[in-house]
Amino acid sequence: MSLRELTIHEAHRLLRQGEISSVELTQALLDRILAVDNEVKAYLCLMPESALEEAQQADAAIAAARREGRLQELHPLTGIPLAIKDIICVQGVPTTCGSRILEEFIPPFEATAVEKLWAARAVLLGKTNCDEFAMGSSTENSAYFATRNPWDLTRVPGGSSGGSAAAVAADECLGALGSDTGGSVRQPASLCGVVGLKPTYGRVSRYGLVAFASSLDQIGVLAKDVADAALLLGAIAGYDWRDSTSVDVPVPDYVAALDGEVRGLRVGVPREYFIEGMQPAVERAVRAAIEHLAGLGAEIVEVSLPHTEYALPVYYLIAPAEASANLARYDGVKYGYRVADAVDLDDATRRTRQLGFGAEVKRRIMLGTYALSAGYYDAYYLRAQRVRTLIKRDFDEAFARVEVIACPTSPTTAFRLGEKVDDPLQMYLSDVFTLSMNLAGICGISIPCGFDEEGLPVGLQIMGPAFGEEAVLRAAYAYERSTEWHKRRPPL
């Protein structure tokens, strides 16, 4: 097996045994990026020199640990080359959020999740492409270029963390950070055939994650397998005084939850997640995966999430409303792009935003501003927040009966580039199975569970209650270790 195909836990074992060095590993990934990224276009910004320096330092740390008999204490991410979605701030490295308005922005501070990766001595290869301010489901809304799906370069990788998902799928990094506001980690993971984990709201600090919709945003991880997702989550989770929405709950040993045992685990299957219009191959693969879990000894329980049909309209009022407030800060004064020829401050603000934002961002600012405006606030925003309570209650009731819920991640496999760009509602529908989880603040994962007739990956979504990551990872791991889907590689 070539170095670039290693998982994080395999690479860690080889690094510890002295079989490989982080410099070799990092160079193998950089070579791979050079070979395929002109086609995949996963990276917005590459940092080869600093990555190799970090790899050298990691190798030195590993050598020191070996000399001093401390290899057991070595962090599993030491010397591991990773990628970070370009909406998470890395100090001194351009962070564009896929937007023209932040083209020149260089963060003067470090996101907490990134700080934790540095503390583990991970290696940063670069920043990955995304839909502008994470608004989109295909990564086509990036102001720079569209990322392509490694399984079929004429198709989208999903979004908004499409660059991170594609980079993992194409062996252009060993793992990556993304963000998930309505499915932006899980849906691209599904479409690219990798693992995508969205932690509970409050589980991972969002300090340094550029805000889109603050009651929904969460940093998540993209990985080649479930064990790697557990490792990455363990590294970035935890309370942070700089994010008052992070919760002071102890971080368990997520890897220890991977015992492969699901006998007696109650797995709910929500009837509302098997809808008319979903791709038959997706339904077949997901139903087969649920049968497979039953075969491993899980107890399959039919559950109902009766307000599921309202999640999409609720989300597309609440998320744009919050976005319209969060994006008010882009006024061309403190950072970012500013029009050159403004006649006064007001003209500068309006035209800076006109030229700095792309179509989807403007559409959502408009929609959110409308939902919050005088005369419409009660009918749209407040009503959506009330229906959100019903959606959350659906999950509370379901999780009183089952430990996890299994369903599709996305109603279709990867669609073609350009297919949905002119029809916002059609694009929004590709998140129909992922949005509810963000509205309820709970956690979940997408793992590969099959392929359609054209060889495109299908994702199984396993959802858990708030801070139920261990149950989710346990079920996902039991499925993964008894199947082979995650071992397939795209034909690149």
Place this chain on the structure above:
Amino acid sequence: MTLTLRDVEHIADLARLALTAEEKERFREQLSAILDYAASLQRLDISDIPPTATVLPLRNVMREDVARPSLPPEDVLANAPDTAEGCFRVRAILE
């Protein structure tokens, strides 16, 4: 829900967003379609349902009022399009 061009102009004004005539017409159509879709929410009886302000079991988050170091001014200004004398510079607001 069909928005008029005047509605669109009003929203754009609130959002401090300049739009071309073409953008206004496109957003008028697209926002109308999305709001139509959201009309399904009007069917639900939610008079007794409280809104979800946060999914967290938190009411408020307090901390000790301790001064901590903040970013040096030159770092804060480093990304600004225009600065002068340690401040952000903008077009004059008053004549």
